[in-house]
Amino acid sequence: MEIQGKIIEALPVRTGTSARGEWKVQEFVLETFDDRFTRKMVFSVFGEDRLRKFNIQVGQQVNVSFDIDAREYQGRWFNSIRAFDVRPVLADVQQPVSPAPAAPGSAPFDQSAPPFAQPVAPAPQQAAPAPPPVDPFGADAGSDELPF
DSSP: OEEEEEEEEEOOOEEEEETTEEEEEEEEEEEEEETTEEEEEEEEEESHHHHHHHOOOTTOEEEEEEEEEEEEETTEEEEEEEEEEEEEOOOOOOOOOOOOOOOTTOOOOOTTSOGGGSOOOOOOOOOOOOOOOOOTTOTTTTSSSOOO
C-alpha cells in the first residue's frame, strides 16, 4: 500500500537484541490530507540501514510504501504498519510559459499572485436578443389553483 503526507513527528529510536542480533526501529507520525479531513498514521521503519537510507525529517513531504500486519498477544490484537520504502515528494516543476501577445484592454498576467487573485478579462458582449418572458402560471394565472 502507499500513502502520501507530511512527517509531523519522529519518535525516539528503540533498540534491542534478539536471537538474530541487535535491531533498531523508529516510528514516525504522518499527516495526510485526504478528502475533507486530515488524518494521522504512525508507521515504523525497521533496521538501521533503512533509517539511514530513508533519512526521514520532520516537516518533509513523503510517499510511504508500507505493509499492514496484525498479531495477537494475550488475547488482544495489535496492528503494525511497517514502511519498506519512503521517498520524498518532489515539487512539481513548472514549465515556463512563453508570453502570448496581450489582447487590447486586457490586464497583464502576474505569475507571483495566486491563481484566484489573477485579473480576469471581461467576456465579450453579445448582442443576441433576450428570449420573451415565459408565464410560469399559464393562461389561467388569475385562478386560485396552484400550477402543480
